[in-house]
Amino acid sequence: MSFNFLHVLSLSLSVCDEAQVEVPENLYRDEQDQNIQWYFRSYNFTLTIVWSPFLVQGTEDEAEDFAKGIEKLHLDKVDRSWASSLHKYDYIVLSSGQWFLKTSVYFKANKLIGGHNSLSLNVSEVGFYYGYRSTLRTVFDYLISSEYKGVVFFRTFTPDHFENGRWDNGGNCTRTLPFDSTSVALEGMTAEMYKIQLEEFGKTLLKRSEFSFQLKIADTIHASLLRPDAHPGPYRNFQPFAHDKHAKVQNDCLHWCLPGAIDTWSAMLLHLLRHLV
Numbered sequence: 001m002s003f004n005f006l007h008v009l010s011l012s013l014s015v016c017d018e019a020q021v022e023v024p025e026n027l028y029r030d031e032q033d034q035n036i037q038w039y040f041r042s043y044n045f046t047l048t049i050v051w052s053p054f055l056v057q058g059t060e061d062e063a064e065d066f067a068k069g070i071e072k073l074h075l076d077k078v079d080r081s082w083a084s085s086l087h088k089y090d091y092i093v094l095s096s097g098q099w100f101l102k103t104s105v106y107f108k109a110n111k112l113i114g115g116h117n118s119l120s121l122n123v124s125e126v127g128f129y130y131g132y133r134s135t136l137r138t139v140f141d142y143l144i145s146s147e148y149k150g151v152v153f154f155r156t157f158t159p160d161h162f163e164n165g166r167w168d169n170g171g172n173c174t175r176t177l178p179f180d181s182t183s184v185a186l187e188g189m190t191a192e193m194y195k196i197q198l199e200e201f202g203k204t205l206l207k208r209s210e211f212s213f214q215l216k217i218a219d220t221i222h223a224s225l226l227r228p229d230a231h232p233g234p235y236r237n238f239q240p241f242a243h244d245k246h247a248k249v250q251n252d253c254l255h256w257c258l259p260g261a262i263d264t265w266s267a268m269l270l271h272l273l274r275h276l277v
Contacts, residue, residue, distance in 0.1 A: 005089060006092045095158075157190060
């Protein structure tokens with residue numbers, strides 16, 4: 001029996017666990033390493049990663065009378081890059097969130113309804129919380145209407161750990177040890193995005209009699225919050241201090257690189273897989 005696994009995301013799922021037992025064949029990889037497919041021959045298992053940071057249809061190219069670099073999102077239309085191949089996969093992991101903080105304009109029924117960070121564009125400000133909640137409703141409603149029969153894992157928001165500023169104004173992450181659970185808590189934007197996820201996930205579960213797939217939540221946010229030490233920091237680019245050890249470089253306190261954090265996500269996912277009914 002073959003198993004096909006799809007991860008639709010803005011942050012990559014680690015293949016380290018699988019690669020420990022077999023080196024996979026690379027069936028496909030685009031030039032940006034955003035859409036990738038591996039095949040584990042001994043297990044007849046395919047793992048596919050699809051880059052869809054908003055999960056809904058959109059572009060940052062010049063369109064809809066807006067300049068390049070501004071996200072134009074149709075909040076009522078799922079991204080066909082993942083939706084068109086939905087029924088090929090036995091398991092699906094959905095994850096998204098951080099990209100909604102980008103300057104965006106929103107459409108429904110092909111009509112402009114507002115945006116995020118959009119007042120300078122002469123567009124009504126409705127905010128990214130609205131955009132994200134609307135997106136989740138669209139995605140879950142599509143899954144229900146599609147008559148998908150596999151398993152859907154919804155991975156929760158990934159917190160960043162910027163301190164002393166944000167990504168674009170000198171923020172950094174210099175901690176070398178994890179937090180303990182008593183010294184940090186969900187707050188601010190991270191807490192609100194998580195709340196939206198739980199609410200929309202819960203509303204969908206109430207409709208479970210209407211759909212034939214299993215819906216599970218991979219709740220990684222609390223474990224991830226404890227790892228301020230697991231980000232690239234100034235080392236997102238190769239040897240940033242090679243020419244000047246005092247150079248000021250932009251820190252990456254959102255993506256993950258050190259062992260532990262993403263391995264924990266994988267362990268949680270494996271636990272959920274083992275306990276499917």
